[in-house]
Amino acid sequence: MANNQLALDRVFHALADPTRRTIVMRLSAEPSAVGDLFQPMPMALPTLLKHIRVLEDCGLVTTRKVGRERICEMRPEALRETDAWLSQQRSVWEARLDRMEAHVLGLQEKENKNDKRKKRK
Amino acid sequence: MANNQLALDRVFHALADPTRRTIVMRLSAEPSAVGDLFQPMPMALPTLLKHIRVLEDCGLVTTRKVGRERICEMRPEALRETDAWLSQQRSVWEARLDRMEAHVLGLQEKENKNDKRKKRK
């Protein structure tokens, strides 16, 4: 659980950077070598390398060495947990909103009844 | 779109901190005053305040002053975008994985056919 917390910390932190989200999007489409990822990026290679390491450390991405290239690709399991956390939060509080809405509607109904009574009187 | 990117940056960054995720979970259950949120937190009030500001700045939370208290609550729309981004990434790359799997299965099938041929021979 504490482990889980740390994992969420790292995944969210990893995704908080636009460069890293770009990498994720590229890799979602297809695995790529570091050099391919580097091409359109407006930064030095070592900087990109660091970003890749961050993604690797939090488990979003795996890499392996093939000849002198390093191939990066997404790890299928990685977003599950994060995604789960987000959906859960959303569902919890949207449920609360629904209850609230129902409550408000209930109040309005009473209001209407009162109005009718007033009118009848 | 650039705006969108910034929003994602901020939401992910906000959620990358365990204290702030705790606040979000508390507020998902029910709106609370700053003091209520503060009670179980192992930190100084101004520190907590800063976290609340971060959540407010990225749109996850709204606050309003009621008397001398400040009431905080979740904003329903806020996670939509983030959630959408995550699901999209997942679906894109899971689709890719499915295709890959299908491809691998295809290969295996060919393998099997070859094996059968060999055996027949």
Added chain:
DNA sequence: CCTACAGTGAGTCACATGGCTAACAATCAA
């Protein structure tokens, strides 16, 4: 009016983060 309560603002500090350059592997291709 005065006191206690609930925040708030300003300023400090240690450390993490994202960027850079420069020098160093490791591997492929001629």
Added chain:
DNA sequence: TTGATTGTTAGCCATGTGACTCACTGTAGG
């Protein structure tokens, strides 16, 4: 073997972040 290609490591720097304290404001209640 030698040169070009593709990373990789180390180290530097500016900025951002999360934590703190201390002094302050605004509101409620007696």
